[in-house]
Amino acid sequence: MKLVLRGHHLLCLKGFQGYGYSDDFVENMTEVNHARKRENTRITLTNTHDDICRCCPNLKDDICENCKQNERIVHMDNEVLKRLEASKEYDAVELFEKIDGIFNSKESVREICFNCSWHEKCLFYQKL
Numbered sequence: 763m764k765l766v767l768r769g770h771h772l773l774c775l776k777g778f779q780g781y782g783y784s785d786d787f788v789e790n791m792t793e794v795n796h797a798r799k800r801e802n803t804r805i806t807l808t809n810t811h812d813d814i815c816r817c818c819p820n821l822k823d824d825i826c827e828n829c830k831q832n833e834r835i836v837h838m839d840n841e842v843l844k845r846l847e848a849s850k851e852y853d854a855v856e857l858f859e860k861i862d863g864i865f866n867s868k869e870s871v872r873e874i875c876f877n878c879s880w881h882e883k884c885l886f887y888q889k890l
Contacts, residue, residue, distance in 0.1 A: 763803045765794060765854070768812045769842030770835065770874055772861050777886030783819050790817035803854035807846065809839035834877070841873045866890070 767775075775795050782788035794814055797803050815821050825832040845864050846857075865871050868890045881887045 763797050763800065765797060765803060765805045766808055766812045767794075767798075767805055767814065768808055768810070768835075769839035769846075769848075771812060771814050772807075772842055772857070773865060773871065773874060773886055774814075774880070774884070776858070776861065777880075777884035777888075779883070779885055781880065781883055784817075786817045787819065790814065798854045798858065801855065805852045805854050805857055807843055807848050807850075807852070809836050809843060809848075838874045838878075 775791075775798055778791055778795050780788060780792070782791055791814055798805065811821055811824050811826075815826070818826075820827040820831075822828075826835045842865075846860070852860075865874075868875075868887075871887065871890065875881045875884070875887050878884070878887075
């Protein structure tokens with residue numbers, strides 16, 4: 763299986779526990795989260811809409827909600843992507859092991875997670 767994921771969604775998936783913007787979004791996020799844990803799943807990275815965004819009710823004209831919000835989201839993506847080889851296709855299991863080593867403190871995710879509306883419920887953020 764192949765997935766396309768935004769940079770910041772790599773962290774969101776690690777902390778996902780069933781909350782979301784709509785039932786369709788949660789169902790899709792759950793499926794993507796299961797897929798990323800399977801052997802032979804490949805991931806391509808992006809800083810635009812991805813396989814998670816496709817079911818988000820905030821996706822309008824291929825951007826998140828509005829231009830200002832979209833800029834904030836792209837900034838979060840880029841903060842993650844600058845620590846990875848963004849043009850490389852990754853094995854999902856190996857990529858998430860790499861993520862664990864890079865993003866392992868609240869300081870390491872400050873620019874990404876601090877202003878996120880989900881950070882108080884996010885298991886990934888809470889464990890840091």
